[in-house]
Amino acid sequence: MKKSFLILDSLFKFQSIAYLFIIIWAFFISNLQNQFEIWKYIEQINEILFFIYFLIGLASVIILIIQIFKIYFSSDSNMKQRVWIVTNILLYYGVLLAVFYLSAQFRF
C-alpha cells in the first residue's frame, strides 16, 4: 500500500525544521532586535511574519490531527513515527508561544 504524503518521514522532518525556525526566530527577536541598525524595519517585518506564522499555526492543527489519525487509528504505523508526532506536537506549542510573542512586537 502506498504511504500517505502526510506521514512521510521527510514531511515530519520538514515540519520539525519549520517549527524550530519559527521558535528560533522569536528567540532572536526577543534578544537581539535592538542590536543592529537593520532592525529599524523590524516592526513591519514582525507584522508580516506574525500573519504568516499565525496561518502556519492554524494549518498545523489540521495537519497534526490528520497525522495522529493516520498513525494512531490505523494498523500500519511504526514506533519512529509515533515518537516524531509527539515531538512535533511539543514544537507546535513552542510555535504558538512564539506567535503570541510576535503579536506584542508590532502596533496594530
Add this chain to the structure above:
Amino acid sequence: MKLLKNIFGGILVISVLLPMFLFLNPFLWGMRRYPEYIPSAKLEKVLQKMQNEINKYENVEIDTYKNEASVWYFRDCENKKLDSLANFEIEISEVKSDSFVREKIEKYASLIKKEIDCKCYDSLVFTYEIKGSKLVSAFKMK
C-alpha cells in the same frame, strides 16, 4: 493494546485542539494591556524621596502616568522617527505653600533629569495645583 493506542491518539488530538481555545479566543487578543509609563526603580526612588520630603509639611501624591511611555516611544526615539520630542511630566497633587514646593522642585529637578533618558524628552515639567489654579514649572533637558 489497540485500545491503549487509540486512547493515546485521542489524548494527542485533544492536546492539539486545546491550545486553540486560547489561540483563537477573541477576548484574549483584545485584552492586551494599555501601554503606560512605568518609571525605573532609580527614578521611583528619587520621586519617593521627594514626596517624603514634601510630605513633612504637606500631603501630596506624585504621579508620572501621563507620560508618553510605551516601549514604542523609546523605540521611535532610538530610530529617530519622532517628529517632535514630548515633555516628561510630573504631576503633584494640590499643595498649600507655593514657595516650599518650588524649592523642592528645584532641588530635585537635576536628580530626576539624571534618572530619565534625556535624549527622548524635550523638557521636564512639574505641574501642581494651589487653590484650584494650576501652576507649571518647566526645565529644559539640554
